[in-house]
Amino acid sequence: MKDVIPIQTNNTETIAVSKNSKNIYQQAIDTFSNFCRARSLFVLHYCTGCGAIELPPAMTSRFDMERLGIQPMVTPRQADILLITGYVSIKTLKRVILTYEQMQGPKYVIGICSCTVNGGMYWQSYATAKVLSEYLPVDMYIAGCMPRPEAVLTGLQQLMKKIEKGEANSWENYFKRYDYYLGNQQHLFGDTWHTPTDILEEARHYHLYGAESTGNNTARLIKYTVEHDLTKLDAPLREKDSMTKRGKK
Amino acid sequence: MSGQHIFLELILMPLLAFMIGLFLVLMMRKVRARIERRVGPPFLQPLWDIIKLYVKKMQISHGVIHDLGIIMLLGGYITAEVFLPVPGMSGFTSQGDIITLIYLMMVPSLGLALGVGQCANPNGSIGISRALTAMLAYDIPFIVVIAGACLYYGTTDLTEIIALQKSQQWGLLSMPILALAGLIAIHAMLGKEPFEIYVAPAEIATGPMVEMSGKYLGSLFVMQCLQIYTITVLYTSLFLGGGYTWFDFIPKLFLVALLPVMITVIFPRYKTDDVLRWLWKWPTGLALLGLAIVVLQG
Amino acid sequence: MSVLDLDHVFFLLIVNIGIAVLWGNRPFVGKILTLLYILEGLSILTSYHVLLSGAVLSSSLTFTVMQQTVQWQLGVSGGFFALITFMAAGLATWFSSGVWARSYAPIRLLHSYMALNVAAMLLLLASNDFLGLFIAWELVSLVSFLIIAINGGRSAKAAYSYILYAFLGAMAILLALIIIWNATNSFSYVEVRHHWSTMSVNRQLIVVLLLITGFGIKMAILPFHRWQAPAYAYVPAPVAAFLGAISSRMGLFALFIVLLQVVGIDVIQTLWLPFEIINMQTFLLWLAALTLIIPTFIALRQTDARLLLAWHGIGQGGFMLLGILSANALGTAGGIMHVFNHASYQAALFFAVFSVSYRTGTADLDRLGGLVTRMPISFTVMLVGIIGLAGLPPMNGFVSKWLIYKALLDEGMPLLFLAAVIGTLGTILSVYKLIHNTFLGQLRLEHENIKEVPWSMSIPMMILASIVFITGYFPGLLLESIAAMQSTLGISVVDYHLGGVNTGKGNLNMIVVVSTMLMAIGMGALIFFVLGNPRKQVTQWDNYAGGHFLTSDMRYQYSHNFYPGLMRVISPLYRNTIFWLESAIVSTVQFMAHISYALFMQANYLLYLILLVVISLLWVLAV
Structure with a gap:
């Protein structure tokens, strides 16, 4: 064998x-890095659930994510945030995990909609992964069925604060x-x-x-x-x- | 020129190019946002993006050529900047003329192509295939424009071309048709809609960028800044009399970049065939007309 | 240095042929032959300064016929081409001297034919009048036929087609020589040039056209381009490299001598085709431009790496002709320099492609990929080669192409400049396809255990690659002999220095360009490696596929029909006109042959009847 x-x-x-062993220069670099990380977030949408419909308004002229430095990206390699909108079936979850593993750290997962929190209305489904954070480390849940774009943006801003503090x-x-x-x-x-x-x-x-x-x-x-x-x-x-x-x- | 002076220029010219390029990118994103009635990115957004990508804690490499391609891409553009005259600094312009410059500008593309090839991702390869096809499409009108301009000025030395324009009149006034054709060609060179066939996010997952993460993608962002700068400076030197000082040079660059950006937002993406057909028909026709006028004028 | 230096070289060549014929099968012979080729090259190189000063290396080989003394002496142009020949032959023999020879049974034939080819070429290069040129020309055609046909099969078929073309060419040259003899009563270059104007303008035109047909067939100018690619592609590796590097340039050498030394470019400029449609020089330039563009875009369509390179060889020949005919010091220099440059990178590219096919058993671009991790040396050589072939800095191909572009712009020929650039762009597209489909992309399962080729094959490749780089870095090394060539021919001389040329209206200094590039790449490496965090190398299966799980049975590679968009636009232009014309001629000849055969065998009385009717009709019409 x-x-x-x-x-x-x-x-x-x-x-x-x-953290303790870092000298002052390293700490300064870390602070600056986190500052930049918080101001530039590339998002990968995994939009198989219904929450996806809330993202176009969040991106376009009504709410405009780009003013916060958030941009959509296409492949997991380029992205910082994996945005999972809504329920994740077991078959989908395999792809979500593959995609998550292909992302490069620091990387963040945001679960949008109640389904990612506890399965939501699919609680009794045999084919749905109920709690997303059992399979992936989730940084932030944005609950609601579905959350409005304001909620999505608020969630993203909270994540940005966490990143800047170096807590994410x-x-x-x-x-x-x-x-x-x-x-x-x-x-x-x-x-x-x-x-x-x-x-x-x-x-x-x-x-x-x-x-x-x-x-x-x-x-x-x-x-x-x-x-x-x-x-x-x-x-x-x-x-x-x-x-x-x-x-x- | 002393060795020290040259060394200073070798550092300073790419650095300035990068900084101006950052603002050109910012302008592009801002203008796009404003046309779409958005607020657009904050002032230093392009810089934050690049720094963030460079400080990513993880990044993948698909092999040595993947790394080398990125290095070649950065190196190629840094070289091109040194052969591009700006106010107060002419670098090595007298040692390599505009033909050299055009071919130097292909070196980073080759580097990118090699790096992407090593990624073993067909999306990337399709992107490169389309990028090279687009190059064949836009370089034909562009070369006619260059040939016309060089014939008109009687030299291929960029500093001399700029000096001639300063003493006589801008190329834009003496060769308006060629200038127009050149503007269309640089629009295609910038790879903006409707000529954006090789990025095509919804189709081939951003093509060459598909497997780029962390500082690899960051280097591509740097390349974007340098590319926009190089193309606009080249156009400015050929048709807008270069720069007398930095104070008129930079506005010219922004103006040249602004025109394609204003147009690009209202367009969807052409098919590869249509890019070829369109660029071989209209700008090439215009450029040939301009060339004929230059030749007939003697 | 003795005056009769050329005798040494001829003697060495005879030794070469002798060794190859007698002991060609022995394993060590390849190495001895390599040494001999190097020795021959060196013996020319040591007396090269004599050539540069305008003197010649003569040989005692001479005979007299019809009051014409035919003798062989090597001038600087001949010496330049001879050096390229020895470089190509020596490295090709080196490539085949080690492990490769064991895989190739008729190795004795290969060595003998190669030695014969080199000897015949040297005779051609050292010829000093039309008679010597013609004799050597026929010898070259014959031995080229032998070496092309060595493998049998497809290459033999191509060799037959070549020999038919060569007959046509020989007849054309012979006819031209007869016309020249009638007018000038001499075969010597000097005499012919002196008495050239005694010929009527129509005669001059016919002679020039005949000579271009005759010599152009060897370098496969349009419309005689069909034979070369299959003939050069399906031969063994060293032969392909040798043929691709220098063999077809013999035609260019002859044209160079004839057009520039004997006829003179000024005469070409004053000749007009019938009805004054087009100037002879413009006609030839456009012929060269078409020879550049059409084969290049045919190369773009190839899926066999060897054919792709062979078609590019034809296209680059057009580039050389474009330079030589531009009647400009820079252009002539560029054209001649491109001969050397093309020889160096084309041989390197053929070696790289044949190394791959040696290991994998195929040169089919749809069946390779990802070999860079397995064959890094071959990859590097091919990379250097394709940068040279595409004509990008810092390799030598860029310098010669730059000279040609600059000459065309200076002479006020923007459309030809455009044609040259289109040729270059087509080359870039096609060479990227070559390197991508061979070395980049996904590694196939069956190639997992491939290894790099042995040193006996990779060292010659690396030598060629370094030549490509060094002559790109210091083009003055080549420009020195080219300037000497120009001054012996009495045409305007290029103003060169070690790093490039000064024209006053746009200069090129490759030392500065390449040094800046190296420094800039160093800066790029500094930015890339020093800034940021470490990277991790992943396998090719850890790859974005839109959420799909990749496995090794899945071809996740993009290689077939690499430029579909472009092909959709330009494929209607590939009409195979020449191919149809050729088959029409072949059918006509076959038909005539059948008729003659039937007449001779008295197979059909009806034929006599028809013949009788035709003859009587003609007679009636005539009367």
Whole structure:
């Protein structure tokens, strides 16, 4: 059996640079960076729900998001904010997770409409993911069915304040607590669930590897990877066997 | 010129180009917003965007060529700025003429094309394919314009072209038809609607930018600033007599950029075929007419 | 240096042929032959300063016929082309000397034909009168035929078509020589030039047209362009590089000598085609422009990398002709310089393409992709090559093209300038397709374990790539001999320095341009690497696909029909007119052959009847 990723259950390693160890220049740079981050937000809309209809007025002449420095973007690579408008079916959730993992940090998730908070009117649906924050770290919920553009903009402004203060760091949790999120994802999609993005490797690369990054659930993922000779985490070209299995569930 | 002076120009000219380019971008976004009855972005928005992209904590690379492409793109435009005369600074203009400049301006496009190619994303490749097609479309009228202007001035040296215009009259007055054709060509060069075929967000997911994240995208934003600056300065030098001082030079640049922006907002996007047909028909026809007039005038 | 230096070279060439014929199959022979080619090149290079001063290297090879003493001596123009020939042959042999030779069975034939080709070319380059030129020309045609046909199959078919064209060309040249002999009673260049004006204007016109047809066929000018691309594409790698680099430039050399030295560009300018429709020079310039544009846009449509390059070779020939005929010091310099530049990057490009097909087994642009991670050296060579071919700074192709653009603008020919730029733009489109479909984009599953080609193949490529860069950085290295060439021919001489040219109305200094570029790229690298946070390299499956999960069985690559929008607009222009014309001629010839055969075999009495009727009708009409 190939040892692809060493499984460390009780890893106490934390982020390389903790806040206290920063000197004054680094703090100044951080403050300035957060200042800029708060003033320039690129939004990726994942608009499969009904809340999408509230975004055009928020963008166009009535409310004009651009005066706050918020612009729509097209691909996850370019975007800072993943805007999920409304209910997320299980099939959609796979794509949402793929998209989220392809976004580059700092990245923020905003759940618009009640459905993202607790499933809303789809509470009894077998095919809807109820609580979005179980699968992704959500920075902000904007409740309502549906929230008006004013509410959306207020939510965005609150997020901007959080970013400027340097408090909007929940995206790091996805790396630090990957085991938890992966477990919830596996609960819905089954044990064969995997995405092209190698979160653990990224966590190591960006020094975001924490004690809860790995656990039973990531062990399951790695086991699956090794069993199917996937080794997708370092050389996806050998994914011959898995190619038909992916995304079937 | 002393070595120190040259070194200063080598730093200063790209830096000024970037700063003016930022405001040109701001103007474009502001004008677009105002025509759409919006408020538009804050004053320093282009700068915040670029800084934010550069301080992103994560970014992906698809390989060495992806990085090299970005470097080549930045380097290509920095080189082009040094060969572009501005008031008070002529850089290396005497060592490479307008033909050199036009081909130097293709180097960043090649860099971008290589970088995007390595991303292995067909959206990006389609974007590059369309960008090169668009280049074939707008460069034909543009080259006729350049040829006409060079024939009229009898030189391909940009500083001399500017000096001739200062001593006689602006190219805009002596070659109005060529100037008009050139304006259409630079509109297409800027890649604004209706010639925006290679970005086409709804169609090919912003084409070349599809896999660009963090400072990769930031470098593309920098490139956008430099590109607008380079094109407007080139047009100003050819037809608006360059700059006497910075105080008349900068307004000219903004004026040149303003005209395409005012038009662009009211247009949707052409198909690739239609871009080719339209640009090969109208601006090229106009440019050839202007060229014929220049040749007949002797 | 002795005067008879050329004898050494001829002797070395004979040794070369001998070794290749006798021991061509041995594994080490490739290396010896490479050394010999380098030695031959060096022996010319060591006496190159003599050539630059206007003297010649003569040989003792001579004979007399019809009171004409035919002798061989190498001038500076011949020396320049000879150096390119030895460079191409030496590096091509080097490329084939190592591992490659094991994969190719008829390696002895290849070495022998290559040596024969080089020898014949040197005879051509050193010829000093029309008779010597014609003899060498026929030799070159013959050995080119042999080397093209080496693989059999498609290339043999192309070789037959080539030899037919070459016959036509030879007949044209022969006819021209007869007319010249009748008028001037001499074959020597000097005498012919001296007595040129004794010919009537119509004779002059016919002679020029015949010579252009004859020599132009070798460089595949329109409308004789059909044979070359298949002939050069389907041959083994070293042969393709050699042929693409220099072989067809022999036609250019002959035209250069004939048009500039013997006839003189001033004569060409005063000649008019019938009814004074168009000046001879303008006609030839437009022919060159069409030779540039049409093959370039045919290249754009190719899906086979080898054919794509071969078509570009034809197009760039048009570029050279455009420069040479511009009657401008810059243009002539650019045209001649482009011969060298084209040889260097075209050979590099052929090597890169054949390296890829050596490893992957295909040169089909729709079946490759993403090889840059597996074959980085070949990628770099191809990158340098395509920048050269596209004529962008900082590579050498830019300098020669700049000289030609500038000459066309200075001579007040804006439309030809436009044509040249259209050719360049078409080239840019097509070379990006080449590098994208081969090296960029998605790596295919079957190419996962591909490795870089061995050093014996990659070193010659790298040498060529560095030549492309260095002569782009210091174009004065080439311009020196070009200026000497111009002064021996008595045409206006280019005002050059190490970095480029001064014209007074727009200068080019490549040292400044390239240094600035390098510095600027350094600044770009500084901005990119120093500012901002680290990046992470991801795999090609971690890619935006609109929320789709990518797997390795999925081709997520855009390569076939790379420019659909452009093709929708211009594809009606690809009418294959020449192809139809050619097939019509072939059918006519076949038909005539059938009739003659039937007459001869007395197969059908009706034929005699028809013949009788036709003859009697003619007789009646005549009377």
